[in-house]
Amino acid sequence: MALSALAPFLLGALAPFLMRFLGRKVAYLFFLLPLGLFLHLLGYLPRVAAGERVREDWAWVPGLGIAFGFYLDGFSLLFALLILGIGAVILLYGASYLEHHPHQDRFFLFILAFMGSMLGLVLAGDLVTLFVFWELTSLTSFLLVGLEHERASARRAALQALFVTVFGGLFLLAGFVLLALAGGSYSLEALLAQDLTAHPYYPALLLLLALGAFAKSAQFPFHFWLPNAMEAPTPVSAYLHSATMVKAGVYLLARFHPTLGGGELWQALLLPVGGVTMLLGAYAALTATEIKRVLAYSTVSVLGLLTFLLGVGTEGAVKAMVLVLLAHALYKGALFLVAGSIDHGAGEKKVDRLGGLLSAMPLTALAGFLAALSMVGLPPAFGFVAKEFFYKALEGSPLLLPAFLASLLLVGVALLAGVKPFLGERPPHLHPHESPWPLWGGPLLLGLVGLAFGLLTPEVGRLLVAPAVVAIWGQEVPVKVYFWDGFNPVLLLSLATVLAGAGAFAARRGLRRLALPYSADRAYDRILEALEGLAKWQTALLQHGYLRLYAATVLGVGLLLTLLPALRAGVRWPALEGVRLYEALILLLMATAAFYAARTRSPIFAVVALGLVGYGIALVYLFYGAPDLAMTQLLVETLTVLVFAFVFAAMPRFARDRPVPWKALVGAGVGAAVTLGVLATSGQAPLPPVSEFFAEESYQSAFGRNVVNVILVDFRALDTLGEVVVLVLAGLGAYVLLRRKHGNSGA
Structure with missing residues (x-):
């Protein structure tokens, strides 16, 4: 499978x-x-x-x-x-x-x-x-x-x-x-x-x-x-x-x-939705003017009918649902293919401008007649069997009325799409010819299968319908499908449906005047327009292009989410003891450099000041026994300062902003939050190191001796995958920009 x-x-x-x-x-x-x-x-x-x-x-x-x-x-x-x-x-x-x-x-x-x-x-x-x-x-x-x-x-x-x-x-x-x-x-x-x-x-x-x-x-x-x-x-x-x-x-x-x-909620949900869809689709199909839209709306109606029958939920309704589903797939597929053959052979899609095609397209017409026969529900087509069981499942129920109304409208649709194009007088603008054999052979085959299924109803019921009904019902149930059940009220109701459907077909132009006040398609357009307006408004509000405000927003929200809960929890901050003089001098130098970076109008001086902060951090790492981190910090900081210096040398001086007090408050608050957070965590009870876990599990679970590699590709696989994706996207972006620049220069 x-x-x-x-x-x-x-x-x-x-x-x-x-x-x-x-x-x-x-x-x-x-x-x-x-x-x-x-x-x-x-x-x-x-x-x-x-x-x-x-x-x-x-x-x-x-x-x-x-x-x-x-x-x-x-x-x-x-x-x-x-x-x-x-x-x-x-x-x-x-x-x-x-x-x-x-x-x-x-x-x-x-x-x-x-x-x-x-x-x-x-x-x-x-x-x-x-x-x-x-x-x-x-x-x-x-x-x-x-x-x-x-x-x-x-x-x-x-x-x-x-x-x-x-x-x-x-x-x-x-x-x-x-x-x-x-x-x-x-x-x-x-x-x-x-x-x-x-x-x-x-x-x-x-x-x-x-x-x-x-x-x-x-x-x-x-x-x-x-x-x-x-x-x-x-x-x-x-x-x-x-x-x-x-x-x-x-x-x-x-x-x-x-x-x-089978429950009340199931019925309360499926019955009204299926019923409204069934009636709305049938009416829209009979009043449509283009043959494919006629068939499309009738498909909507039958889909509503199938949902409606599932909402009824009885054994008879489930059996009828399977029969209608099978019959519909055969006759509606055939009618759509007939519509394509008509478009190919006659070059016309409007049903009111079609007629008299029988003599020029006899094989396409035969396929249309067979499909319409099943859709109308006349013997010996399989659609007759489906309609009989459909009515029998609803016999004696008030739900039979909407089902009857939808069915008679669909009879009119079958006459409109499968019969009318081939009978009557041919409009003078049409010059039809029979389509190639695959265009009439396909729908004719489906029409003949629908006819054969009707003649072989007991075998179709035993091999196809009964197993499907048992699967839907969830347990073994007796399923008997027959072609003829004698003269009974259900048969009379089927005949009444055909006659009323013929009347609905004749009155279709009058029904078109009853325009529905609601258009779901227009509502869809209005919803999209509203969403687009909302997107423009929130984009103008949030994506304003002011980088400092972006940073202040992110930092301010982060400050509220971290500092306030910590203060409410009553975190104990450890006492600052044992701070040596050279450590205090380094911290003072870093604070002075950070303050100067925030106040200067020169990009170069700002970069140098931030570099001093980075070098100060490297010294702190060195003081506390982390020479590898100190070396990494020094290399990264040197490279960053050089890159920024080269870039900012070509930039103008910083614009002088009007002093805004909340910027200073946000900066001070974030600094205080980070400082207090580090002090709070350093004062907690030490946790067992994770290095022992990784050292043991790297070989036993991931079969790798290089612990760092195993962490990257196994324990942190998704994180590494995300980093790789970011690098690939950045590379693709750079490649596109370079190609674009090359193309422009070449032009």
């Missing part, structure tokens, strides 16, 4: 080089990797359907119990098969759709990296592993949405998607930390075996995890980023924002259902 998750990253890294040296046609072969991984994981299906779970672990941070772990059960296998199966179709489609695109090589690099990220997310068996792949999906989706970065709208959409999903990821990270503390483990398998609904951390960790999931799955009020992400090329939209990434939040909520689900 680890190789399955990492293989797309490897191929993605090689893709630009393969295309450069072997030609762009090699891109048509990239789909073989996800196809091979799909067949490999398909081999796990009988074992998983029989109730077996597969786990792989590699020690990562064993001291903290963190592993690079993977976990395969019925739910993660279902998601993995969707990611790889639809991913293979997308790669073949993208090779044709973007054949002449200037960034085609980047597309395959990013899309394969995203595929690996999403695959690692659903197969992760450890919280840390899951979070790493979770954030990788946000990063790679940002790169994909902004693929055509020359356009300002694409850059804005990419940044918006990144901000929202990473914002949610911060809450998710905090939730994972609390979850690990509450459950006592980072292992997913260990956590799923516990019920944490009675734990004191439960409200906080559920809220944090839900916020992360809502942001990723475009739940209200985070729903606005997904339609804007339609700035990405069609293969990206079909893959990320229909079948995979946007379902990651739903996956997360369903994955932790055995541990966190």
Whole structure:
């Protein structure tokens, strides 16, 4: 499983080089990797359907119990098969759709990296592993949405998607930390075996995890980023924002259902958010005018529906959720690809300006009809089965009303996106032609799979749906999926949904006049503007450019944090005894030099005075038996004085400032605090030296005989790493400045 998750990253890294040296046609072969991984994981299906779970672990941070772990059960296998199966179709489609695109090589690099990220997310068996792949999906989706970065709208959409999903990821990270503390483990398998609904951390960790999931799955009020992400090329939209990434939040909520689900807080959180998202997305989809935005808002609606069903939390609702998720991935992926084929063959994206394409694009039309059939919920498509179980799970509940309203609006969306472009009279400005075979073959294949799943419902239920439901529910439950349950109220409600949806489709222009007063997208812009204004204000307040005030602020705060608590604690200062005359003279000389350095207007004299202070410190080291420190101090002080002297010789005299009393107070206070602190610590009981510890442990624990080296690279490894990073950054900065100067002089 680890190789399955990492293989797309490897191929993605090689893709630009393969295309450069072997030609762009090699891109048509990239789909073989996800196809091979799909067949490999398909081999796990009988074992998983029989109730077996597969786990792989590699020690990562064993001291903290963190592993690079993977976990395969019925739910993660279902998601993995969707990611790889639809991913293979997308790669073949993208090779044709973007054949002449200037960034085609980047597309395959990013899309394969995203595929690996999403695959690692659903197969992760450890919280840390899951979070790493979770954030990788946000990063790679940002790169994909902004693929055509020359356009300002694409850059804005990419940044918006990144901000929202990473914002949610911060809450998710905090939730994972609390979850690990509450459950006592980072292992997913260990956590799923516990019920944490009675734990004191439960409200906080559920809220944090839900916020992360809502942001990723475009739940209200985070729903606005997904339609804007339609700035990405069609293969990206079909893959990320229909079948995979946007379902990651739903996956997360369903994955932790055995541990966190079923309580009143769970329902109070998921039901209203999912219900509002479901209705809002369906209305926005039916009233949108661009075909990809129509499909994007309908995806928002279905994501809300999935969250809504998880909030209901019954066995029937969980079963319906899995069926809707599977059906939606097939028909929505197909409809997005149909939209791309229409754009390629007809050159039009506005749904009101499309029509009559059936004769010119019959194969694309067939794919659209099959996908719309499943989305409407008519037999024999698999969407019919999903809708029947969906209504059956809510039968007799008041929650059925909002679900019915959303469903009839989505029926209108299916007619708008999958049927209307091909029927009716063709507008005179259209001159369509059938697209290349990968552009109609991919959506037609997904449409046919949806049809086959409907005809093979019992087998699909036994092999795919039942294991996923058992994994979500957390224990063995009877799961029976059937195609036909006879004539009953649920069937009548499905027929009423289709008829009402046809009426909503006919009345869509009237519905557009009912503009919503709230725009989350505009609210996002206002929030960013407010944050920018706040940043400018605090920058002007704190980053004012006055170096002396910076120093005074830092020193003053440090003085308050150290001196006042020490005085309140009643520290006893030792008596000054045994001070020799030459020591007092050295101290007096240092104090005089420091005072002169603060008062002089000459930079050279100030440097010399500070040098006297440094040489005085070196003498103190020498007096107290530290010749190595004294030598180091002398060398450093000499070098510093020389460097400053050379630099300050070319500088003007110091400006004469107006006397400010608080500067003297800060300086005197800091000096007094340091002096009293040294006296206080020197008067405490001596602590055992650490040298013995380092001498013993350097060889036994770190296997090194050079104690200094071991301290630097083992005991103080992070500190040394930070110092190395600082030096590297300084070197890079100097290199850039030198190159810039060289380039300017050459110009």
